Amino acid sequence: MSVGQPLPTHDHVARIQQEWARERPDVDVRPQGVIGRVHRLGMHLTDSILEVYAKHDLGEGEFDVLAALRRAGAPYERVPGELAAHTMVTTGAITKRVDRLERAGLVARRVSEHDSRSRVVALTEAGREVIDRAFTEHMENERRLLDGLTDEQLAQLESLLTTWLAHFEA
Structure with missing residues:
Protein backbone atom coordinates (compact mmCIF):
# COMPACT_ATOMS: atom_id res chain seq x y z
CA MET A 1 0.00 0.00 0.00
CA SER A 2 1.48 3.36 -0.91
CA VAL A 3 1.20 6.59 1.03
CA GLY A 4 -2.07 8.38 0.43
CA GLN A 5 -4.11 5.28 -0.41
CA PRO A 6 -7.14 4.70 1.78
CA LEU A 7 -6.76 2.12 4.53
CA PRO A 8 -8.56 -1.17 3.98
CA THR A 9 -11.88 -1.14 5.78
CA HIS A 10 -11.96 -4.90 6.16
CA ASP A 11 -8.99 -7.21 6.57
CA HIS A 12 -8.42 -10.77 7.75
CA VAL A 13 -8.20 -9.77 11.42
CA ALA A 14 -11.34 -7.61 11.20
CA ARG A 15 -13.26 -10.55 9.76
CA ILE A 16 -12.12 -12.81 12.61
CA GLN A 17 -13.06 -10.15 15.16
CA GLN A 18 -16.53 -9.79 13.64
CA GLU A 19 -17.08 -13.54 13.74
CA TRP A 20 -16.00 -13.76 17.38
CA ALA A 21 -18.08 -10.72 18.31
CA ARG A 22 -21.11 -12.39 16.74
CA GLU A 23 -20.43 -15.76 18.42
CA ARG A 24 -19.18 -14.45 21.75
CA PRO A 25 -20.63 -10.97 22.35
CA ASP A 26 -19.72 -11.38 26.03
CA VAL A 27 -15.96 -11.23 25.24
CA ASP A 28 -14.11 -8.01 24.35
CA VAL A 29 -12.31 -8.83 21.07
CA ARG A 30 -10.67 -5.42 20.62
CA PRO A 31 -7.21 -6.65 21.76
CA GLN A 32 -7.25 -9.09 18.86
CA GLY A 33 -7.22 -6.11 16.49
CA VAL A 34 -3.75 -5.12 17.70
CA ILE A 35 -2.28 -8.50 18.62
CA GLY A 36 -3.60 -10.26 15.53
CA ARG A 37 -2.21 -7.58 13.21
CA VAL A 38 1.15 -7.46 15.00
CA HIS A 39 1.36 -11.25 14.72
CA ARG A 40 0.50 -11.24 11.01
CA LEU A 41 2.94 -8.38 10.36
CA GLY A 42 5.62 -10.29 12.25
CA MET A 43 5.16 -13.30 9.99
CA HIS A 44 5.37 -11.18 6.82
CA LEU A 45 8.40 -9.25 8.09
CA THR A 46 10.23 -12.37 9.24
CA ASP A 47 9.73 -14.07 5.87
CA SER A 48 11.13 -11.06 4.02
CA ILE A 49 14.07 -10.62 6.39
CA LEU A 50 15.03 -14.30 6.26
CA GLU A 51 15.05 -14.15 2.45
CA VAL A 52 17.77 -11.50 2.61
CA TYR A 53 19.84 -13.53 5.07
CA ALA A 54 19.50 -16.64 2.89
CA LYS A 55 20.95 -14.76 -0.10
CA HIS A 56 24.14 -14.50 1.96
CA GLU A 142 13.72 -2.91 6.01
CA ARG A 143 13.38 0.50 4.35
CA ARG A 144 11.29 -1.10 1.59
CA LEU A 145 9.12 -2.88 4.16
CA LEU A 146 8.34 0.48 5.78
CA ASP A 147 7.69 2.37 2.54
CA GLY A 148 3.91 2.39 3.09
CA LEU A 149 4.29 4.69 6.10
CA THR A 150 5.08 8.39 6.28
CA ASP A 151 7.98 9.69 8.38
CA GLU A 152 5.45 10.93 10.96
CA GLN A 153 3.74 7.52 11.09
CA LEU A 154 7.12 5.79 11.45
CA ALA A 155 8.10 8.03 14.37
CA GLN A 156 4.73 7.46 16.04
CA LEU A 157 4.88 3.70 15.51
CA GLU A 158 8.44 3.48 16.82
CA SER A 159 7.47 5.44 19.93
CA LEU A 160 4.43 3.24 20.59
CA LEU A 161 6.37 0.01 20.06
CA THR A 162 9.21 1.23 22.30
CA THR A 163 6.76 1.98 25.10
CA TRP A 164 4.94 -1.33 24.67
CA LEU A 165 8.13 -3.40 24.47
CA ALA A 166 9.49 -1.76 27.64
CA HIS A 167 6.65 -3.40 29.58
CA PHE A 168 8.01 -6.83 28.63
CA GLU A 169 11.72 -6.08 28.88
CA ALA A 170 11.84 -3.90 31.97
Whole structure:
Protein backbone atom coordinates (compact mmCIF):
# COMPACT_ATOMS: atom_id res chain seq x y z
CA MET A 1 0.00 0.00 0.00
CA SER A 2 1.48 3.36 -0.91
CA VAL A 3 1.20 6.59 1.03
CA GLY A 4 -2.07 8.38 0.43
CA GLN A 5 -4.11 5.28 -0.41
CA PRO A 6 -7.14 4.70 1.78
CA LEU A 7 -6.76 2.12 4.53
CA PRO A 8 -8.56 -1.17 3.98
CA THR A 9 -11.88 -1.14 5.78
CA HIS A 10 -11.96 -4.90 6.16
CA ASP A 11 -8.99 -7.21 6.57
CA HIS A 12 -8.42 -10.77 7.75
CA VAL A 13 -8.20 -9.77 11.42
CA ALA A 14 -11.34 -7.61 11.20
CA ARG A 15 -13.26 -10.55 9.76
CA ILE A 16 -12.12 -12.81 12.61
CA GLN A 17 -13.06 -10.15 15.16
CA GLN A 18 -16.53 -9.79 13.64
CA GLU A 19 -17.08 -13.54 13.74
CA TRP A 20 -16.00 -13.76 17.38
CA ALA A 21 -18.08 -10.72 18.31
CA ARG A 22 -21.11 -12.39 16.74
CA GLU A 23 -20.43 -15.76 18.42
CA ARG A 24 -19.18 -14.45 21.75
CA PRO A 25 -20.63 -10.97 22.35
CA ASP A 26 -19.72 -11.38 26.03
CA VAL A 27 -15.96 -11.23 25.24
CA ASP A 28 -14.11 -8.01 24.35
CA VAL A 29 -12.31 -8.83 21.07
CA ARG A 30 -10.67 -5.42 20.62
CA PRO A 31 -7.21 -6.65 21.76
CA GLN A 32 -7.25 -9.09 18.86
CA GLY A 33 -7.22 -6.11 16.49
CA VAL A 34 -3.75 -5.12 17.70
CA ILE A 35 -2.28 -8.50 18.62
CA GLY A 36 -3.60 -10.26 15.53
CA ARG A 37 -2.21 -7.58 13.21
CA VAL A 38 1.15 -7.46 15.00
CA HIS A 39 1.36 -11.25 14.72
CA ARG A 40 0.50 -11.24 11.01
CA LEU A 41 2.94 -8.38 10.36
CA GLY A 42 5.62 -10.29 12.25
CA MET A 43 5.16 -13.30 9.99
CA HIS A 44 5.37 -11.18 6.82
CA LEU A 45 8.40 -9.25 8.09
CA THR A 46 10.23 -12.37 9.24
CA ASP A 47 9.73 -14.07 5.87
CA SER A 48 11.13 -11.06 4.02
CA ILE A 49 14.07 -10.62 6.39
CA LEU A 50 15.03 -14.30 6.26
CA GLU A 51 15.05 -14.15 2.45
CA VAL A 52 17.77 -11.50 2.61
CA TYR A 53 19.84 -13.53 5.07
CA ALA A 54 19.50 -16.64 2.89
CA LYS A 55 20.95 -14.76 -0.10
CA HIS A 56 24.14 -14.50 1.96
CA ASP A 57 23.94 -18.13 3.14
CA LEU A 58 23.07 -16.99 6.65
CA GLY A 59 20.35 -17.88 9.08
CA GLU A 60 18.94 -15.40 11.58
CA GLY A 61 21.29 -16.54 14.35
CA GLU A 62 24.38 -16.41 12.14
CA PHE A 63 23.46 -12.93 10.94
CA ASP A 64 23.03 -11.77 14.55
CA VAL A 65 26.43 -13.15 15.59
CA LEU A 66 28.24 -11.56 12.64
CA ALA A 67 26.42 -8.28 13.22
CA ALA A 68 27.33 -8.27 16.93
CA LEU A 69 30.98 -8.80 16.04
CA ARG A 70 30.90 -6.06 13.38
CA ARG A 71 29.19 -3.62 15.77
CA ALA A 72 31.95 -4.24 18.34
CA GLY A 73 34.31 -2.19 16.19
CA ALA A 74 37.89 -3.07 15.35
CA PRO A 75 39.23 -5.67 15.95
CA TYR A 76 35.63 -7.04 15.62
CA GLU A 77 35.72 -9.59 18.40
CA ARG A 78 33.83 -10.57 21.54
CA VAL A 79 33.84 -13.41 24.05
CA PRO A 80 30.86 -15.81 23.76
CA GLY A 81 29.08 -14.31 26.78
CA GLU A 82 29.24 -10.86 25.19
CA LEU A 83 27.92 -12.30 21.95
CA ALA A 84 24.90 -13.71 23.76
CA ALA A 85 24.29 -10.36 25.48
CA HIS A 86 24.55 -8.44 22.18
CA THR A 87 22.40 -10.70 20.00
CA MET A 88 18.93 -12.16 19.84
CA VAL A 89 20.55 -15.58 20.27
CA THR A 90 20.60 -17.53 23.52
CA THR A 91 23.90 -18.44 25.17
CA GLY A 92 23.31 -22.10 24.36
CA ALA A 93 22.85 -21.31 20.69
CA ILE A 94 26.00 -19.19 20.40
CA THR A 95 28.33 -22.21 20.24
CA LYS A 96 26.38 -23.80 17.38
CA ARG A 97 26.29 -20.54 15.45
CA VAL A 98 29.97 -19.88 15.98
CA ASP A 99 30.83 -23.46 14.96
CA ARG A 100 28.96 -23.02 11.67
CA LEU A 101 30.46 -19.58 11.02
CA GLU A 102 33.94 -20.88 11.80
CA ARG A 103 33.51 -23.80 9.35
CA ALA A 104 32.44 -21.24 6.73
CA GLY A 105 35.57 -19.16 7.40
CA LEU A 106 33.59 -16.15 8.60
CA VAL A 107 34.85 -16.14 12.21
CA ALA A 108 37.89 -17.47 14.03
CA ARG A 109 38.35 -18.46 17.67
CA ARG A 110 41.47 -17.77 19.69
CA VAL A 111 42.55 -17.98 23.31
CA SER A 112 41.90 -14.79 25.26
CA GLU A 113 44.98 -12.74 26.10
CA HIS A 114 43.44 -11.99 29.52
CA ASP A 115 42.27 -15.50 30.49
CA SER A 116 43.77 -18.61 28.93
CA ARG A 117 40.60 -20.57 29.80
CA SER A 118 38.46 -18.20 27.74
CA ARG A 119 38.02 -17.98 23.97
CA VAL A 120 37.52 -14.92 21.83
CA VAL A 121 35.46 -14.99 18.63
CA ALA A 122 36.59 -12.62 15.89
CA LEU A 123 35.38 -11.75 12.41
CA THR A 124 37.66 -12.86 9.60
CA GLU A 125 38.11 -10.60 6.60
CA ALA A 126 35.65 -12.82 4.70
CA GLY A 127 33.19 -12.52 7.59
CA ARG A 128 33.45 -8.75 7.57
CA GLU A 129 32.78 -8.66 3.83
CA VAL A 130 29.75 -10.93 4.18
CA ILE A 131 28.19 -9.01 7.08
CA ASP A 132 28.80 -5.65 5.41
CA ARG A 133 27.01 -6.82 2.24
CA ALA A 134 24.24 -8.58 4.15
CA PHE A 135 23.66 -5.63 6.50
CA THR A 136 23.46 -3.15 3.62
CA GLU A 137 20.87 -5.31 1.86
CA HIS A 138 19.05 -5.91 5.17
CA MET A 139 18.67 -2.15 5.76
CA GLU A 140 17.49 -1.61 2.17
CA ASN A 141 14.92 -4.37 2.69
CA GLU A 142 13.72 -2.91 6.01
CA ARG A 143 13.38 0.50 4.35
CA ARG A 144 11.29 -1.10 1.59
CA LEU A 145 9.12 -2.88 4.16
CA LEU A 146 8.34 0.48 5.78
CA ASP A 147 7.69 2.37 2.54
CA GLY A 148 3.91 2.39 3.09
CA LEU A 149 4.29 4.69 6.10
CA THR A 150 5.08 8.39 6.28
CA ASP A 151 7.98 9.69 8.38
CA GLU A 152 5.45 10.93 10.96
CA GLN A 153 3.74 7.52 11.09
CA LEU A 154 7.12 5.79 11.45
CA ALA A 155 8.10 8.03 14.37
CA GLN A 156 4.73 7.46 16.04
CA LEU A 157 4.88 3.70 15.51
CA GLU A 158 8.44 3.48 16.82
CA SER A 159 7.47 5.44 19.93
CA LEU A 160 4.43 3.24 20.59
CA LEU A 161 6.37 0.01 20.06
CA THR A 162 9.21 1.23 22.30
CA THR A 163 6.76 1.98 25.10
CA TRP A 164 4.94 -1.33 24.67
CA LEU A 165 8.13 -3.40 24.47
CA ALA A 166 9.49 -1.76 27.64
CA HIS A 167 6.65 -3.40 29.58
CA PHE A 168 8.01 -6.83 28.63
CA GLU A 169 11.72 -6.08 28.88
CA ALA A 170 11.84 -3.90 31.97
